[in-house]
Amino acid sequence: MDQLETLQVALEQLRSVVAGLDESQMESPTNCEPWTARQMASHAVNSQLLWVGFLSGTEIVSVEDTMSAKPYEGDLLPLTDDAIAQAQAAWGADGTLSKVHATPFGELPGAAVINFPTIDAMGHAWDLANATGTTIEIPDEAIAGFTSVIENACTDGSRSMGLFGEPADVPDDATATERLMAATGRAIPRG
Numbered sequence: 001m002d003q004l005e006t007l008q009v010a011l012e013q014l015r016s017v018v019a020g021l022d023e024s025q026m027e028s029p030t031n032c033e034p035w036t037a038r039q040m041a042s043h044a045v046n047s048q049l050l051w052v053g054f055l056s057g058t059e060i061v062s063v064e065d066t067m068s069a070k071p072y073e074g075d076l077l078p079l080t081d082d083a084i085a086q087a088q089a090a091w092g093a094d095g096t097l098s099k100v101h102a103t104p105f106g107e108l109p110g111a112a113v114i115n116f117p118t119i120d121a122m123g124h125a126w127d128l129a130n131a132t133g134t135t136i137e138i139p140d141e142a143i144a145g146f147t148s149v150i151e152n153a154c155t156d157g158s159r160s161m162g163l164f165g166e167p168a169d170v171p172d173d174a175t176a177t178e179r180l181m182a183a184t185g186r187a188i189p190r191g
Contacts, residue, residue: 003114006145007091010121011084013136014044017125018080021132030131031187032069037131039069041076044124048083051117052090054103055110060086063104087117105161115153116163119184122146126181130189138177150183159185 001009018041026038035043046066053060064070072079090096097110122138129136138146154164165185170178178188 001142001145003097003111003118003145003149004091006142006149007114007118007121008088009139009142009145010118010125011048011087013125013138014121014128015077015080015084017128017132017134017136018044018076020134021076021128025132028131030127031189032127035069036071037128038071038076040124040128040131041080042072043067043069044120044128045072045076045079045083046070047120047124048087048117051113051120052083052086054113055090055096055101057102091117105158112152115149118146118149119153119164123181123184123186126177126186136177137175138180140176143176143180146180150180154184 021037021041026036028037029035030037030040032040043066046061049060050063050066091110091114097114099110100107101110101113103113126136154167158164159166168182168185168187170182171188171190174182174188182188
């Protein structure tokens with residue numbers, strides 16, 4: 001599975017979780033206190049738009065709104081669908097993965113940058129699922145792609161910038177998805 005296919009899996013997981021949210025779950029607490037499920041979903045949508053903005057050199061959404069999890073009101077699915085469509089178009093454009101892009105972390109080739117929106121989408125989909133009492137699993141055929149993404153993005157350097165926590169403890173019976181999420185610093189909920 002290539003990088004674009006891995007991103008697509010992550011975006012599909014995010015869309016699926018947001019589509020499954022109902023209004024009664026929007027104020028549920030998440031593993032990213034004090035954010036609610038609405039704030040986490042809003043952050044996930046904005047994260048995709050933020051990366052698209054870095055690719056195009058335009059500000060679609062501010063870093064402040066993204067990182068503060070400024071919540072969108074109302075139905076989040078149309079906003080999610082729009083962000084996903086923009087991400088797919090931007091990342092799928094010819095040359096995006098080979099071109100060097102200006103990012104907050106310096107100038108990086110698209111093949112390195114794509115790891116971050118991939119983790120953003122998959123990680124926040126997983127966070128939202130856990131916050132609302134469900135679970136999601138990365139499809140078996142995508143595990144190798146996500147393993148590569150996490151190995152390339154979750155480095156000492158990115159951890160020192162606060163992008164990821166230290167790897168979390170992993171229970172013996174953890175799934176492959178839980179092991180990957182733990183590698184990004186997410187605690188694995190039990191029982």
